[in-house]
Amino acid sequence: MTDQPIDSATAPFRVCGSCEKQWASSYDFVVDPEVRLLGLQMVPKSPKGNLLVFGHRCGTSISVFAKRLGDLLADPDDDDADPDPVVSYEECKRHCPKVEDLAVCDRLCPRAADRRLVRAIFELKRGSK
Incomplete structure (x- = not known):
């Protein structure tokens, strides 16, 4: 890696910290056959910190x-679809x-959009084969 400043307009979406492979976009990253989704890591008190691993x-x-x-x-604004969920x-x-x-969850909670995102990634991977 270099110590050059990064231009956010031309920077890749992600760079592998080990082999330095670059992906230009989020789509390129998730459909790459060398990349597989391992899981969804939730941050209980801060859903905006949720990570896909x-x-x-x-x-x-x-x-x-x-x-x-x-x-x-499909609807990028869908992540705000459940602003005041009630799930006991x-x-x-x-x-x-x-x-x-x-697994897909049918409950309305702050994590619902991220779980839908997981399903969308699986569908994109299946469609790119």
Whole structure:
């Protein structure tokens, strides 16, 4: 890596910290056959800090804030669709605490958009083959 300043207009979406492979866009990153989604890491008191964790073929893991991948949703504004959710502990299916649990959840909660994003990524990967 160089110590050159980064021009955000031309900077790649992500650069692998290990092998330095670059992806120009979020789409290029998620459909790359050498990248696989490992899980969704939730931050309980700060949903904007939720991360999607990916594994790269070189053996490294790459974390991306879910918000940075919001453009992959059919409706990018969908992440604000549940501004005042009411989900009791009894209603929660408890998918979120398990990083490897990528199942779709039908509950309305602050994490719902990120779980929809996971499904969108799976569909994009399937469609790019």
